[in-house]
Amino acid sequence: MRANPTWEDLPLRPELRSARPYGAPQLDLPVCLNVNENPYPLPEAVHQAMMAAVESTLANIHRYPDREALVLRGKLATYLGHGLSANQIWAANGSNEVMTEILQCFAGPGRTLLTFPPTYSMYPEYARNTHTQFVTTPRREDFQIDLDQVAQAISLYHPDVIVIANPNNPTGTLTTLEDIEAILNLSEAIVIVDEAYQEFSSAPSALDLLDHYGNLIVARTMSKAFAFAGGRLGYAAAATTIIDALRVVRLPYHLSALTQAVAGAALDHAEAMLAQVDHLSLLREATIEQLRALGLTVIDSRANFFLFGPFADRHATWQALVDRGVLVRETGPESYLRVSVGTDQEMETFIYALAAVLAPDPAASPNSQRSAA
Ligand SMILES: *Cc1c(COP(=O)(O)O)cnc(C)c1O
Numbered sequence: 001m002r003a004n005p006t007w008e009d010l011p012l013r014p015e016l017r018s019a020r021p022y023g024a025p026q027l028d029l030p031v032c033l034n035v036n037e038n039p040y041p042l043p044e045a046v047h048q049a050m051m052a053a054v055e056s057t058l059a060n061i062h063r064y065p066d067r068e069a070l071v072l073r074g075k076l077a078t079y080l081g082h083g084l085s086a087n088q089i090w091a092a093n094g095s096n097e098v099m100t101e102i103l104q105c106f107a108g109p110g111r112t113l114l115t116f117p118p119t120y121s122m123y124p125e126y127a128r129n130t131h132t133q134f135v136t137t138p139r140r141e142d143f144q145i146d147l148d149q150v151a152q153a154i155s156l157y158h159p160d161v162i163v164i165a166n167p168n169n170p171t172g173t174l175t176t177l178e179d180i181e182a183i184l185n186l187s188e189a190i191v192i193v194d195e196a197y198q199e200f201s202s203a204p205s206a207l208d209l210l211d212h213y214g215n216l217i218v219a220r221t222m223s224k225a226f227a228f229a230g231g232r233l234g235y236a237a238a239a240t241t242i243i244d245a246l247r248v249v250r251l252p253y254h255l256s257a258l259t260q261a262v263a264g265a266a267l268d269h270a271e272a273m274l275a276q277v278d279h280l281s282l283l284r285e286a287t288i289e290q291l292r293a294l295g296l297t298v299i300d301s302r303a304n305f306f307l308f309g310p311f312a313d314r315h316a317t318w319q320a321l322v323d324r325g326v327l328v329r330e331t332g333p334e335s336y337l338r339v340s341v342g343t344d345q346e347m348e349t350f351i352y353a354l355a356a357v358l359a360p361d362p363a364a365s366p367n368s369q370r371s372a373a
Pocket residue numbers: 036093094095096097120165168169194196220221222223224229232233234
């Protein structure tokens with residue numbers, strides 16, 4: 001091959017030829033409300049504990065870490081409760097990695113993943129990366145999962161893995177445990193309940209069902225409510241045999257000693273890490289009310305984000321908000337935008353900017369005279 005090959009020169013797998021790296025734009029703006037992070041920085045006491053954990057880890061940094069991450073998995077089990085123990089927990093670098101490993105075990109060539117759009121945009125990417133056939137059955141108009149459609153899809157596609165985001169991203173919709181149980185009763189497939197936003201939902205977790213359904217995997221992350229997105233720690237709870245299967249496909253030493261130590265320190269201070277969760281849920285409700293008062297439609301949400309619209313040209317609205325220093329997300333149903341719940345100050349800025357975008361009256365907005373250009 002010639003030097004400096006073009007994309008076309010590369011002997012790429014055909015399904016990657018038209019693919020581009022996934023991800024929300026990472027723009028350096030004053031108010032970033034686009035990837036559902038917890039906006040509050042580390043409490044001082046946790047900062048200290050993490051520094052101490054790093055310090056003692058560095059003494060052994062010339063050695064490989066604990067391949068099984070048993071101390072960390074024990075702490076995750078304690079955090080989840082439900083009588084779980086370390087051998088029912090798996091952990092990796094973000095729940096993205098956990099879910100890819102689940103598909104490596106239970107999906108793959110000749111196998112099928114079923115999910116319910118509009119939902120998390122990474123699911124088709126996990127499927128593609130693991131050579132899994134990706135099939136969907138749409139949610140109802142109110143974004144609830146349609147159990148009749150699910151039953152039909154299961155008899156049509158015979159999925160090997162079913163993924164339910166709960167609360168769903170990007171709609172924020174909560175699926176009841178009854179509906180999840182109904183789906184578990186329809187199929188012997190591995191059912192992943194992706195509870196990335198569970199802590200915001202004040203609803204019971206699918207962990208309640210683990211004792212009764214051996215094919216259930218509950219996926220979680222420390223990236224959202226736990227305010228640890230930069231630490232990259234996702235995890236899952238399931239039957240011990242499922243965890244053992246994941247241990248087969250994981251890369252050796254996949255979780256760095258630093259990740260294990262710092263995540264462990266965060267879990268030792270779970271209460272402090274989660275201290276703002278209730279406030280964020282209340283702020284979500286207050287912000288939704290304010291947007292409705294502006295005449296917008298807002299989709300009810302049980303997570304730390306919600307969809308709002310409709311906009312004839314949502315990209316133009318997105319851009320107008322960017323021009324005012326506010327980054328939201330262009331995702332989900334056409335004509336809607338998604339915003340994450342930030343701090344009180346950030347939400348005030350967001351609403352002020354949005355009101356200005358909706359009613360572009362130069363007299364009403366002191367910042368609109370191109371001074372920002
Ligand atoms: C953010 C998110 C995740 C996971 O993120 P990680 O940072 O990889 O742990 C998983 N599922 C959904 C639905 C999400 O929104």
